[in-house]
Amino acid sequence: MNIRKFFKSFVFAFQGIILVIKSEQNFRFHVLAAVVVLLASFLTSLSKWEWIIIVMLICGMFMIELVNASIERVVDLASPELHPLAKQAKDLAAGACLVYAICTIIVGLIIFIPKWSGILF
Numbered sequence: 001m002n003i004r005k006f007f008k009s010f011v012f013a014f015q016g017i018i019l020v021i022k023s024e025q026n027f028r029f030h031v032l033a034a035v036v037v038l039l040a041s042f043l044t045s046l047s048k049w050e051w052i053i054i055v056m057l058i059c060g061m062f063m064i065e066l067v068n069a070s071i072e073r074v075v076d077l078a079s080p081e082l083h084p085l086a087k088q089a090k091d092l093a094a095g096a097c098l099v100y101a102i103c104t105i106i107v108g109l110i111i112f113i114p115k116w117s118g119i120l121f
């Protein structure tokens with residue numbers, strides 16, 4: 001196993017994460033949302049499994065935004081001019097992000113509403 005190559009691949013992966021933070025407004029919004037959700041989670045007594053679900057949802061959102069940013073760049077490289085297939089590729093990737101974001105909101109509400117309803121009402 002080539003250790004140097006192994007660590008270099010980590011460096012490249014971190015470069016990708018830094019790039020998406022710097023260049024994608026959506027990603028920065030999701031980072032902010034994740035901080036808010038983590039703060040709310042600390043203030044709410046979550047079970048181990050609820051914590052696991054929250055962490056997986058947050059990481060999943062970051063992952064899908066990274067894939068979306070990657071698809072946007074590949075499409076821009078392959079089709080700098082307007083093309084219906086380029087539009088479809090970008091809109092499909094954006095649709096995947098939206099589906100996942102809606103899923104995280106629904107699951108978050110299922111976890112938090114019963115806990116907060118006792119405090120609020």
Ligand SMILES: Nc1ncnc2c1ncn2[C@@H]1O[C@H](COP(=O)(O)OP(=O)(O)OP(=O)(O)O)[C@@H](O)[C@H]1O
Binds near residue numbers: 072075080086090
């Ligand atoms: N090469 C292209 N050919 C056809 N439609 C495109 C192309 N590039 C982008 N589009 C479409 O134009 C609309 C706006 O795209 P825009 O470039 O503003 O955002 P994006 O590339 O999807 O994301 P970002 O703003 O983060 O770069 C989207 O519906 C997208 O699918």
